[in-house]
Structure formats: C-alpha cells, structure tokens
Amino acid sequence: MRKSKISITIREAVENKRLPQPFSVTDVNRNCNGLLDRSPSFLSKHAKGNPGNYTPYFVSVARGKYKIIEQ
Numbered sequence: 001m002r003k004s005k006i007s008i009t010i011r012e013a014v015e016n017k018r019l020p021q022p023f024s025v026t027d028v029n030r031n032c033n034g035l036l037d038r039s040p041s042f043l044s045k046h047a048k049g050n051p052g053n054y055t056p057y058f059v060s061v062a063r064g065k066y067k068i069i070e071q
Contacts, residue, residue, distance in 0.1 A: 003057075007057040009032060013031055013032050021066075021068065023066060025040050028043070044060070047066060048060070
C-alpha cells in the first residue's frame with residue numbers, strides 16, 4: 001500500500017518525539033511547520049471508519065484528537 005507523504009511526515013514526527021499522541025490539526029501544524037495548513041481535514045479524512053473509504057492512517061480517540069494506527 002502506498003503511503004501519503006503527509007502521513008509519513010506525521011509518523012516520523014511522532015517517532016522522533018516532536019509530536020505527542022494524541023494530536024490535533026493544531027498540534028501537527030505547530031510541530032510540523034504548518035503541514036496541514038492547506039489540508040486541515042486530512043486527519044479526519046484518513047481516520048479509521050471514515051465514510052469516504054479513504055486509506056486509514058489514524059484512529060480517532062476523542063473529538064479532533066488522533067493517534068497513528070500501529071502497523
């Protein structure tokens with residue numbers, strides 16, 4: 001499965017302890033140089049169980065808070 005560059009960047013930030021989990025869009029933007037400024041719906045769009053059937057990279061743990069799906 002092909003991974004998106006955004007999801008790879010978020011995963012690397014979590015692994016490098018720059019981005020604590022759970023995280024929000026604001027947290028990602030603050031810790032990843034505005035990564036989601038142009039795509040603020042990326043986290044919800046790629047959350048497990050999303051209605052658009054997009055590839056899930058995250059799981060929603062609270063409203064607006066996400067964790068990476070461990071693989």
